[in-house]
Structure formats: C-alpha cells, structure tokens
Amino acid sequence: xxxxxxxxxxxxxxxxxxxxxxxxxxxxxxxxxxxxxxxxxxxxxxxxxxxxxxxxxxxxxxxxxxxxxxxxxxxxxxxxxxxxxxxxxxxxxxxxxxxxxxxxxxxxxxxxxxxxxxxxxxxxxxxxxxxxxxxxxxxxxxxxxxxxxxxxxxxxxxxxxxxxxxxxxxxxxxxxxxxxxxxxxxxxxxxxxxxxxxxxxxxxxxxxxxxxxxxxxxxxxxxxxxxxxxxxxxxxxxxxxxxxxxxxxxxxxxxxxxxxxxxxxxxxxxxxxxxxxxxxxxxxxxxxxxxxxxxxxxxxxxxxxxxxxxxxxxxxxxxxxxxxxxxxxxxxxxxxxxxxxxxxxxxxxxxxxxxxxxxxxxxxxxxxxxxxxxxxxxxxxxxxxxxxxxxxxxxxxxxxxxxxxxxxxxxxxxxxxxxxxxxxxxxxxxxxxxxxxxxxxxxxxxxxxxxxxxxxxxxxxxxxxxxxxxxxxxxxxxxxxxxx
Numbered sequence: 001x002x003x004x005x006x007x008x009x010x011x012x013x014x015x016x017x018x019x020x021x022x023x024x025x026x027x028x029x030x031x032x033x034x035x036x037x038x039x040x041x042x043x044x045x046x047x048x049x050x051x052x053x054x055x056x057x058x059x060x061x062x063x064x065x066x067x068x069x070x071x072x073x074x075x076x077x078x079x080x081x082x083x084x085x086x087x088x089x090x091x092x093x094x095x096x097x098x099x100x101x102x103x104x105x106x107x108x109x110x111x112x113x114x115x116x117x118x119x120x121x122x123x124x125x126x127x128x129x130x131x132x133x134x135x136x137x138x139x140x141x142x143x144x145x146x147x148x149x150x151x152x153x154x155x156x157x158x159x160x161x162x163x164x165x166x167x168x169x170x171x172x173x174x175x176x177x178x179x180x181x182x183x184x185x186x187x188x189x190x191x192x193x194x195x196x197x198x199x200x201x202x203x204x205x206x207x208x209x210x211x212x213x214x215x216x217x218x219x220x221x222x223x224x225x226x227x228x229x230x231x232x233x234x235x236x237x238x239x240x241x242x243x244x245x246x247x248x249x250x251x252x253x254x255x256x257x258x259x260x261x262x263x264x265x266x267x268x269x270x271x272x273x274x275x276x277x278x279x280x281x282x283x284x285x286x287x288x289x290x291x292x293x294x295x296x297x298x299x300x301x302x303x304x305x306x307x308x309x310x311x312x313x314x315x316x317x318x319x320x321x322x323x324x325x326x327x328x329x330x331x332x333x334x335x336x337x338x339x340x341x342x343x344x345x346x347x348x349x350x351x352x353x354x355x356x357x358x359x360x361x362x363x364x365x366x367x368x369x370x371x372x373x374x375x376x377x378x379x380x381x382x383x384x385x386x387x388x389x390x391x392x393x394x395x396x397x398x399x400x401x402x403x404x405x406x407x408x409x410x411x412x413x414x415x416x417x418x419x420x421x422x423x424x425x426x427x428x429x430x431x432x433x434x435x436x437x438x439x440x441x442x443x444x445x446x447x448x449x450x451x452x453x454x455x456x457x458x459x460x461x462x463x464x465x466x467x468x469x470x471x472x473x474x475x476x477x478x479x480x481x482x483x484x
Contacts, residue, residue, distance in 0.1 A: 019124035027134025028367030033375030065224035069172030070138035089134030127257035179303035187296030254319020278332035
C-alpha cells in the first residue's frame with residue numbers, strides 16, 4: 001500500500017515538534033554557567049566589540065585557547081541580549097536543529113527519504129545532545145559546520161569553495177576541525193582529483209593557520225592545546241588498551257546514555273556493525289558522490305578515534321562528533337534494511353533511539369520541574385550589592401564572576417605559602433574571595449590541579465580572611481579580606 005505524502009509530512013512535522021519541545025524543556029535544566037567555559041566565551045565575544053581577544057580576568061593575557069570561532073558567532077547575540085545570558089541557550093538549540101536538518105538532507109541525498117528520517121531521529125534522540133541542550137559552548141555549532149561540509153561534498157556538481165568554507169569554520173570552532181579537513185580532502189580527491197584536494201586542504205586550513213600565527217606572535221605559543229596535551233600525557237595512566245576501553249565506553253554512552261556495561265557493550269558493537277554495513281552500502285553505490293562522502297566519513301571517524309586515543313581525557317560531549325559522523329552511515333544501513341522489511345527496520349531504529357528518547361524525557365522533566373537561568377543567582381545578587389565597584393574578586397570561577405557582577409575577577413595564582421598568596425591578593429586590589437566550584441577538576445592539567453588544591457586549602461575563614469556570605473544550596477562561599 002502506497003503511503004500518503006501528506007500524512008508522511010505531517011508525521012515528520014509532529015516528530016520534529018516533539019523533539020524540539022524535549023530539547024527546549026531540557027535546556028531549562030542547564031543554567032548559564034553550568035559549563036566550565038560558557039562564561040569565558042561570552043566574555044571574549046563581548047571584548048571583541050572593543051577589538052580585544054584577551055583573558056577577561058583583569059590580567060589581560062592574550063588567549064590561545066579557546067578558538068575564536070564561537071566568540072565571533074556570539075558577538076552580535078551577546079551585544080543584543082546582555083545581561084540576559086540565559087537567552088544564549090538559543091544558540092545551542094538552533095545549532096542542534098540545524099545539525100539535524102543538515103544530516104537528514106545529507107542522508108536523504110545519499111540513501112533516500114527513509115534514511116533522512118532515520119538520521120534526524122538519531123540526532124534528535126541522542127542523549128548527549130539532550131544533556132547539553134542549551135549550554136553555550138562551540139561543540140554543537142561545530143557539528144553543524146561539519147554536517148554542512150559533508151552535505152556540500154555530496155552535491156552534484158560539488159562546490160569546493162562551499163566545502164572549504166564550512167571546513168574552515170569548523171576548524172575555528174573546535175580542535176577536531178584539524179582532522180575534519182584532511183578527511184574531507186579524501187572525499188574531494190575522490191570527486192575532483194588529488195590536485196584539487198590539495199588546494200581544498202590549503203584553503204580549509206588557511207584561517208586556522210593564520211590564527212596559530214597570531215597566537216605565536218602575541219603569546220609565544222601557537223596554541224594552549226599543546227600544553228594541555230603534554231600535561232595530560234604526563235599525568236594520565238594506562239596504556240593504549242586502557243585508552244581504547246575508555247573511548248569505546250564513552251562512545252557507547254554517547255549513543256545510548258547510561259546503562260549496564262554489558263548492554264552498552266552490546267549496543268556499541270551493534271552500532272559499529274551497522275555503521276560498517278552502511279559504509280559498504282554507500283561505497284557500492286553507482287554514483288561517485290556517495291562513495292566520496294562515505295570515504296570521507298570513514299577517514300574522519302578513524303582520525304577522531306586516533307585523536308582521542310592521544311588526548312587521554314574524556315567528557316560526554318566528545319562523543320557528539322562521532323555520533324554526527326556515524327549518523328549517515330547508520331541511516332544508510334537502516335535504508336537498506338527498510339527495503340527488505342519496513343517493520344524490521346522500524347523496530348531496529350526505535351531500539352537505537354529509545355534510550356536517548358528516555359534520557360531526553362528525563363532531562364525535559366527536570367527542566368520543567370526546576371528551571372534554572374543562572375548557576376548561582378543569589379550569590380550574584382549578594383556580590384553586586386556588597387562588592388564595591390572598584391574592588392576585585394579572586395575565584396576558581398573567575399570568568400562567570402566577572403560576567404555576572406561586572407567586577408574585576410582573577411583566577412588563583414601560584415604562591416609559595418598562604419602568606420605570600422594573601423600578599424598577592426592585596427597587591428592586585430582583591431577584597432573578596434569567592435569559592436564556587438562547578439566544573440570538573442579531573443580534566444585539568446597537573447599544574448592546574450595543584451594550583452586549585454592550594455586555593456582550596458588557603459581560601460578558608462582564617463585571618464585575614466573572614467566569612468561574609470554562604471549559600472549551601474548554590475554551593476558558594478564568600479570571604480572578605482580584612483584590612484591590614
């Protein structure tokens with residue numbers, strides 16, 4: 001029986017509306033300031049209007065990390081929305097919707113309409129994407145740029161400037177862009193030959209290379225990511241097998257959320273088999289475009305795996321590039337199964353999407369039951385009311401403190417002793433110490449962990465620091481530095 005196109009479109013519209021509703025509600029549970037660097041990106045975006053791209057902690061140090069793409073994207077929204085920072089949730093939500101649309105179009109072009117619907121569902125039902133809904137970070141805009149590059153690569157005829165522009169944008173958003181561009185060059189070589197692939201690669205990496213040159217000239221270091229990598233390499237334990245285990249477990253959770261280890265391992269193995277089958281389907285296509293895109297996707301996934309095997313750290317958001325790159329391959333496998341048995345294909349697709357939908361539903365319920373706009377609003381109000389405008393703060397959340405209060409805020413600095421640390425505070429005009437840790441510290445380098453360990457030991461209510469405010473519900477404590 002032939003399906004009614006109007007009913008099909010209505011079903012897709014209803015599904016898209018339900019997914020958007022889940023993500024909107026889930027975003028209510030992720031207040032601004034929930035991520036370690038969201039306030040930093042906003043401060044950098046705001047500083048761009050004055051022509052500066054420097055650490056906004058009153059020290060004015062040049063920034064080499066993070067990359068500049070996301071602050072540039074945020075520059076106009078920050079100008080228009082200040083100081084209503086919670087509205088910046090919309091940036092991530094729009095990027096997530098754009099990613100789903102682009103990957104659906106890509107999968108539809110490669111494998112047909114059923115594949116497009118499958119790819120959109122897999123992205124909208126992804127538990128990590130729902131968990132990070134509304135967090136103002138560059139990860140999801142990076143996914144949109146990467147999806148746009150693969151979609152441009154699949155076009156007939158292919159527009160190399162469009163592929164290069166999308167790849168260049170991705171390189172300025174996230175470090176994974178450095179492996180995305182060469183992977184796309186594999187596909188470009190498949191479609192247009194090695195000479196044009198070389199030209200494409202140069203064009204795609206040129207803005208990133210100029211950024212590295214700028215960083216080298218202003219700070220003496222091309223990028224702080226190299227220092228982070230060396231620190232992680234020095235302190236992280238375990239060999240290649242352990243790194244592979246952490247990566248595999250992280251990817252399984254990135255596809256299906258939390259659950260029993262055995263079920264996650266089974267799900268990860270099935271997803272790997274399905275993606276491999278989908279890749280074979282695309283590589284066997286008559287047209288050159290699907291084969292080129294499949295080759296580029298496989299090269300990208302392999303490069304991502306190699307990158308994270310060397311990075312020695314894992315956060316849930318790192319799974320998102322893998323999921324987005326695998327979605328067209330999984331959708332191709334679904335389309336092949338759908339041609340044989342529509343019922344079996346629907347059952348398999350729902351089995352893949354169900355864990356993520358369940359997680360998204362839990363996040364949405366949490367957001368509706370306890371919506372939060374800022375990480376610690378009561379503490380912010382106290383600081384604005386009690387900290388003089390000419391005074392400064394020191395905090396392990398200095399970027400967020402500076403953005404929300406308008407006061408100068410410094411990160412802790414190393415010192416030989418508490419007495420020397422106190423003397424340093426006085427020298428910088430610091431009158432208040434804010435302890436409001438929210439981000440994970442296991443991810444930090446050894447030197448940073450040691451620095452914050454000193455801060456934890458010294459930022460205590462012992463003379464000359466006296467307690468001034470405490471909010472156990474927000475996990476904050478404020479100390480005032482008494483005059484000499």
